[in-house]
Amino acid sequence: MRIEPPHSAWRALAVVARHHRRDLDAEGILHAVTGDRTAGTPEAMAAAAAGVGFEAEIRAVAAADLGAWAAGFPCLAFLANGQAVVLLRCRADGRVTIIDPLATTGAPLVIEGASFADHYGGTLLLLRPGAATDEAEAGFGLSWFLPAILRERALLTQVAMAALLLHLLGLAVPVYFQLIIDKVLVHAVSSTLAVLTIGVVGALLFEAFFTFIRRQLLIHATTRIDLRLSLKLFGHLVGLPLTFFDRLPTGILVKHLAQAEKIREFLTGRLFATLIDVTVLVVLLPLLFLYSFWLTLVVLGFAAAIGLVLFLVMPVFRARLSRLYAADGRRQALLVETIGGMATAKALALEPRLARDWSDLSAETAALRRGVASLSASVGVGTGLIEKLMQVAIIAIGALLVFDGGMSVGALVAFQMLAGRVLGPLSQLTGLISEFQETLLSVRMLGEVMNAPPERRAGQSGARPPMRGHIEFDAVTFRYPGVLRPALDRVSLSLPAGAVVGIVGRSGSGKTTLTRLIQGFHAAEEGVLRIDGVDVRAIDLAHLRQNIGTVLQENFLFRGTVRDNIAMTRPEAPVEDVIAAAELAGAADFIQRLPQGLDTVLEEGGSNLSGGQRQRIAIARALLRAPPILLFDEATSALDPESEASVRANMRRMAEGRSVLIVSHRLSTLADADLIVVIDDGRIVDVARHAVLLERCDIYRQLWQGQSA
Structure with a gap:
């Protein structure tokens, strides 16, 4: 670039x-x-x-x-x-x-x-x-969200100030009722009634205004926080190694990623609001004690009862919620898998079986969800009953205090209204503990993604040497995670720059693994892989992959135009270069026949193209960047004979000035290669030209004769 x-x-x-x-x-x-x-x-x-x-x-x-x-x-x-x-x-x-x-x-x-x-x-x-110790080393937790939240501390401070002002304005209505009952009704002073009414209406208007301001500020702050967190989350996701995505089903991964919004909502929503409300207790509790010491103790006692109920059900709630999330993750994984494999499902008439699997998982999820909802409803009914009993207790005990002259009727009404404002934050504080457990579960789920080490740490790079394409394996051994048998076993191989090299072998012999190591998707367990004399582990991964054009057996095309997909790695490429790459890949003819040519919009995955057409666009995409190394991993498997012949005819032009590695089961496509590597069971069996291998390599000869027959 x-x-x-x-x-x-x-x-x-x-x-x-x-x-x-x-x-x-x-x-x-x-x-x-x-x-x-x-x-x-x-x-x-x-x-x-x-x-x-x-x-x-x-x-x-x-x-x-x-x-x-x-x-x-x-x-x-x-x-x-x-x-x-x-x-x-x-x-x-x-x-x-x-x-x-x-x-x-x-x-x-x-x-x-x-x-x-x-x-x-x-x-x-x-x-x-x-910080020298990044989040991956420190471990993912709630603190991961704090930097993005603290960057909006100015807005959040304004939200907190507006909330505190709202609580103070909220005192106007209880005081209004107290004064109306104790002063206006007793003495029938209409002028005082008018003044008090105008005052409380003004307070309510201010309360509505500041409520609007508070919500707008909070929306603005949370929107900015969500944007920063989503960029940070996606940046970490795309930086993870390919093995991470191989082992974690897409549906479960999506479920885990969705927890980020839940955690943010807890931190900037429920937790933030509750902490603000709790700070108001510093003002309200002394005010309640001024009204009545005994009634305030009643309020605190009932609040403690609500807290006890929530504390007792918390372990059960957490366990049920964990089972629900696991079942819902399996259900979502089945949904994503079914949508992605719909063509196969229909071709094999698997709809009834998939429907049964979906029904079973949905029934399991529904039962678990019902259990969680039932428990939540029971707790809600219980705490609601306690709140109503508190109101009855306040009225009953307050009436006795009124009889004894300990407080006025207006003061009792005002206390009743203020008690609700006190019980709300106390109930929220105890309820926050239950919600905190749910958030911790979300943190654990998202932590499976965020604690996965990236391919390369932020701020770390590597060598960016010019590449010619000399590839050397020196006693390389590699095992996939959790597999004892090596996929590559002490492989030693030297592939000269500028050569067209074929890689053949039986299925599962290690051909694709060989190419994955070259692309830096995996690191050798033993031995060294060098490109132009430089250890691959020392080369910047982006630089390495920018210098390798890869075409797989199944290539993903993104939603966009044909030109967008070919120029994916060189968005600034002029249209002449795009056309030249398409011609070299044998794609120019069919592109011209498309309704809008290069501007034809492709559906997701290129579903409105045939397999062979998608393959040729992928080849053009790899060629456009003019990389010094080309990797074709079964790249011609989806081509019809005519298209394959076109690609083979252009192979020498494609190979000019670069190294080309071709993994293929079709040995006829490799007959003209400069070298052919025969691999079996993770070991190099032989390396030579086609004619030599036919004479001295039994495995190659058997493969050739089988295809010739």
């Missing part, structure tokens, strides 16, 4: 990253960016820095004040023309030291302060490395 001068900020960011001992370059940072790759704005660079493990802060600083920010150097200084430089130092004599990222030497430059001020745009991007 070439970085043009307008993107000097990307190079400047790489310079600062290397200063902090982060092995990153501009291309590696660009690859990690999820947003706009063309902009070099402070906002775009701050987002990019966060994506590679830095904490970034944008500051508007005048040229005369730069020296006051020396603690944040080196940093990015944005110029008036949109470029960026690295600001290293502000000297006592007024001169500044910078690095121009577009300069060929990259050496520091000392320039006059006045000259720099003439070009300086007034904005700095301050960078500091993130």
Whole structure:
């Protein structure tokens, strides 16, 4: 990927990253960016820095004040023309030291302060490395959500202030009733009634206004939090190794990921609101004690009874909820699997069997859900009864106090209303414990994803050497997780750059595993795999895969146009390059016959194309980036004889200047290969040309004769 001068900020960011001992370059940072790759704005660079493990802060600083920010150097200084430089130092004599990222030497430059001020745009991007121990090492928990929430602390503080004001305004109605009963009705003072009524109406209007403001602020804050969390979650997800997705069913994975929103809702919704309400007790409880000491004890006693009920049912609730989530995950996994394999299900007439499986899982889920709902309903009825008994107790005991002259009727009514405001937060606080258990279960489920180690840590990179395609296996052994038998057993193999190499063997012999190691999907358990003399484990994974064009037996096409899918790895590619890649892949003819040609919109997975057409688009996609290494893993298996002949005829053109590895069961497609590797049971049996293997390799000869027959 070439970085043009307008993107000097990307190079400047790489310079600062290397200063902090982060092995990153501009291309590696660009690859990690999820947003706009063309902009070099402070906002775009701050987002990019966060994506590679830095904490970034944008500051508007005048040229005369730069020296006051020396603690944040080196940093990015944005110029008036949109470029960026690295600001290293502000000297006592007024001169500044910078690095121009577009300069060929990259050496520091000392320039006059006045000259720099003439070009300086007034904005700095301050960078500091993130915590040395990342979340994966610390373990996933509720604290994972806190940074995104704390970034909205200004908004959340405003929400809290609005909530506290609402609670104070809420005192207006109880006091209004007390004054009406004790003063207005007793003395029949209509003027006082009018004043009090106008006052309470005003208070209610203010309460409605601040309720609206509070909800709008909370919606704004939670929307921003959700956006940050979703980007962070998705970034971790796509950074996980392929083995993670191989072992976890898609439906269960989706169920786990959905827990993020539940956890966020708990933290910024129920927990936040309850904590605010509980703080109001600091005002309300003393106020209740001022009304009546004994009635306040009654309220606290009933609140304790509600807490005891919730505490007793909590273990049962947690166990039932855990079983429900597990069953619902299995049901969702079946749904995703059925939708993905619908063509196979219909071809094999499996609809009745799948319907039975769905019915069984749905019945299990419904029964468990009924158990959870029944328990929740029972608790709700029980706590509701306790609240009503509390109201009866307040009225009964309060009436006795009124008889004895201990309080007025108006005070009793006001106390009754205020008691509800006190019992609410206390009930919420005890109920919060039950909801906290549910949230912990969600944390555990999401933790299965978030605690999985990524392929490469944020801020870590690797070597980005130029590649020619010389591949060397040196005594490589590899086992899949949980399998004792090695998929590759001490494989030693040298494949020269620029060669067309075929890889053959029986099913399960290790052919695809060989290509997966080359792509960095797995790491060798023993031995070393080198590309052009460099250990694959030392090469930046993105750089490695950008230099390998891969075509599989089943290739996924994304929703979008044909051109979008071919240019997926080079979105900026001109249409001439896209057409050339399509012609080389033998796809140009059928693309021209499509309703809108390259602009024809493909359905998800390319379902409106035939298997052979999808395969040729995948080949064109691999060729467009002009990688030095091409991997064809049964890439021609879905092609008809005519299309396969077209691909074979173009194979030498495809192979010009690059190494090509072809895994195929069709030995006829490999007859012209420079080398053919025969693999069996994870071991290399022989390596030679087609004619030589027919003479000396029994396995190859048997495979050839079987297909010839």
